Amino acid sequence: MGGFGSGRRSHNRRNAIDGLPCLDSNIMQRQGVLVNGCHGSVEWPRSTRSLVKFCTDDQRFRLFEQGDNGQHRFLHGLLIVRVPCRYGGSRAYFSCPCVIGGKACGRRVAKLYYDGDQFLCRQCTGLSYRCQSEGPFSRNLRRSDKIRLRLGGPRSSLEPIPPRPKGMWLRTYVRLYDECRRSEQSAKAISAAILPSGPKIIETRARRLKSG
Numbered sequence: 331m332g333g334f335g336s337g338r339r340s341h342n343r344r345n346a347i348d349g350l351p352c353l354d355s356n357i358m359q360r361q362g363v364l365v366n367g368c369h370g371s372v373e374w375p376r377s378t379r380s381l382v383k384f385c386t387d388d389q390r391f392r393l394f395e396q397g398d399n400g401q402h403r404f405l406h407g408l409l410i411v412r413v414p415c416r417y418g419g420s421r422a423y424f425s426c427p428c429v430i431g432g433k434a435c436g437r438r439v440a441k442l443y444y445d446g447d448q449f450l451c452r453q454c455t456g457l458s459y460r461c462q463s464e465g466p467f468s469r470n471l472r473r474s475d476k477i478r479l480r481l482g483g484p485r486s487s488l489e490p491i492p493p494r495p496k497g498m499w500l501r502t503y504v505r506l507y508d509e510c511r512r513s514e515q516s517a518k519a520i521s522a523a524i525l526p527s528g529p530k531i532i533e534t535r536a537r538r539l540k541s542g
C-alpha cells in the first residue's frame with residue numbers, strides 16, 4: 331500500500347518542501363484513514379521509535395508515540411475539515427496548524443508537510459523557510475561542515491570531529507566541538523524523520539471509538 335507520504339514533488343519550492351513527508355488527505359481518505367473511528371499504526375521514521383499510532387474521530391486526526399512503558403504520548407493533533415459533496419458524502423481536508431509570528435494559519439488544505447518538528451501547509455513552508463531558502467537538515471549540516479573546515483578537517487560527518495588545531499584556545503575548541511556535534515545530531519534526527527518517503531500506514535482497524 332502506498333504511504334500517505336507519497337505524492338508529487340513541487341519544483342518551484344524545491345528547497346523548502348522537496349523530501350519532506352506529506353500527509354495527503356485525498357490519499358488518506360481513499361485509504362479510509364480519515365473515517366471517524368479508524369485507528370491503527372503508521373510507520374513514521376524517527377530517530378528512535380518508528381512506530382506511531384494514529385486515531386481519527388469526526389474532527390481530528392491524532393498521532394501518538396508508543397513509549398517503553400506502553401503509555402501513549404501525544405504527538406500531533408490535526409483538525410479535519412469535512413466539506414459536504416454535492417451528491418452526498420463529504421470530502422476531508424486538513425486545517426493547517428502552523429502558527430507563524432503568533433498568527434495561526436488555519437488554511438484548508440489537502441496536503442500538510444512535516445518538517446521534522448511540525449506540520450505545515452505549502453504556504454507556511456514557504457514562509458518559514460523564506461529567509462533561509464533551505465530546510466533545517468541542510469542548515470544543520472552546513473553549520474557543522476563550516477566548523478569541521480575551520481578545525482582543519484574534511485567536511486564529512488562520518489569522520490570524528492578533528493582535534494584542536496595549534497593556536498586555538500581550548501575554550502573556543504570546546505564550543506565549536508559541541509556546536510558541531512549538536513548540529514550533526516539534529517541533522518541525523520531530521521533525516522531519520524524525513525527519509526525515506528514518509529509515513530506509511532501498516533495497519534488500520536476501523537473500529538468505532540466511544541461515541542462522542
Ligand SMILES: [Zn+2]
Binds near residue numbers: 426427428450451453
Ligand atoms: Zn499554513
